[in-house]
Amino acid sequence: MGTEGHFFVIDAVISSVTPSFRRIALVDAMTEYLTFMPTADHKAVKALRNRLHERFWQEKKGFLRFRQPFESLLGIEAQYVDFTTDVVRIGKRSELGDEEFARVYAAMRDFMPWRKGPFEVFGIEIDAEWRSYRKWDRLLPVLPSLQGKVIADIGCNNGYYMFRMAAQQPAVVLGFEPFVQHFFAFTTLNALAGQENLHVEPFGVEDICLFPASFDLIFLMGIIYHRISPVEMLRDLKKAIRPGGTLIVESQAIPGEQPVALFPDKTYAKVPGTYFVPTASCLVNWLLRAGFSSVEIFSQHPMSQEEQRQTAWMTFESYTDFIDPDNPELTIEGYPAPWRVYVKATS
């Protein structure tokens, strides 16, 4: 299906749920967010967006699997939202009849496994693999005010942190999320929640060059150890941040004082696609050499099963399966067990 096909789907949906026109426009996202990013390459962003959306709206099983749950909920809008506590709450049970509630429940199950959370959606408690509020609580004390800010969340997943940001009224938050499951999970949650300043695009961090000097603040959390060229990526991110703006980096790390990075054979803690896992001081050096200033480590801690674990909404292996059962200081591959490190830097 081409871009026209995408709009055809939207048109069809509009005619079936006319009162929800505002939400449909939101779902379609368009690119109004670009008005907050005057220096971005608007033409290239729109062209890329059209190309990627064409892909995501294909009539193919791998895409329909997540698009259909999204479409099944069009027309349902939450009256109540609360993004100020550990649990992102969208809607109350009392807002829906039994049939609508059953539809929401089925759609939420279709988005399993839930990696980030927790959420409560019309009373459905979604306990995700990660207790993501722990990460948010570590960030909050060092964050600048988000009010009126233009923000990117790279690898935003289902948007848990974007909803937490929304509590502070940013001008716009653009989530970069190239995975179809997460893209539609956020799109669905926000069609329910109706936050017009939150947007997601199926972009990757590699597309950040289309946004020169566009953001006041970029979050790069859980990404850097997946990149084959972390310093090059940091340089590109620096160009996308307005002078004086902020980068928040959160990364898997190894313990140690020396500025070194572990480069695993194939997997690290069973995760493929892991390249450089730095110590905290190595991450600082990467940021300094990418041109950032005021680089500050504000938190670091060993990972634990308190923070990442199997739940009823994420039934696959989790942290304890990645760690040597006889020695919690080692991964299953025999590498140092993961820490997490948090750094704030100024562009």
Ligand SMILES: C[S@@+](CC[C@H](N)C(=O)[O-])C[C@H]1O[C@@H](n2cnc3c(N)ncnc32)[C@H](O)[C@@H]1O
């Ligand atoms: C480890 S998760 C981190 C999620 C979230 N940022 C957090 O800190 O909890 C990595 C996320 O990045 C997304 N991702 C994968 N490839 C990416 C890319 N090239 N650019 C941006 N994000 C990507 C994944 O789909 C996933 O949602």
